Amino acid sequence: MDKKTAEELLAISMDCSRETNESMRRVMERCDEETFKIYRGHGGRIMGYLFTEVIAPIQSEHLELAPPDFKPMQVVERPRLRLTKETQDELIASLNQLHERIEAMAGFVRENSDAVEAAAYRGRIHEVLVHICEAMACVLAAHVEEK
Structure with a gap:
């Protein structure tokens, strides 16, 4: 960043x-x-x-x-996928579409439920979005292989 x-x-x-x-x-x-x-x-x-x-x-x-007394986080290396560019692109497109559809659920719940129920479901929906974003990061960090 x-x-x-x-x-x-x-x-x-x-x-x-x-x-x-x-x-x-x-x-x-x-x-x-x-x-x-x-x-x-x-x-x-x-x-x-x-x-x-x-x-x-x-x-x-x-x-x-960072403040002077800050202790940096350890960087943990994640295992990396091995994908073709075509597969990577298809997975990212699929995950983006999934993210948009799941995210739209939060608005639907907010408009069609009482405030307490909407807040609870929006939190649950958020958790699903977190995992979609983690999958996206994994796919984007993949080793891209030639065909």
Whole structure:
């Protein structure tokens, strides 16, 4: 990722982390202890995943954007597929189409369900999208062989 994109994503991530922290502060000030503990768990997961899945990988790639005490993440080499260019292109097209169809489900659920049900299903749909994106990354990182 280029440095400019990394800086922008870090800025958005830091804003989202601050907003999440602020929402937890509001709940702490306005609600009972049990409610705060429950909400704090959700907020903590949001902030934790934001760090482990977005902030830390960016800072590991661009150490100049990390704080002085930051310890870079270890890079784990994934096994790479061996594909022809034709197969790679077909798989990416298929995964892109699948992503679009599954993503559209979130909008459909939001428009046709109550708010609680919609939020739950949108989370589940998101998990499916995560795995589609991981498959895309795997296919795009493949060793492309000549026919």
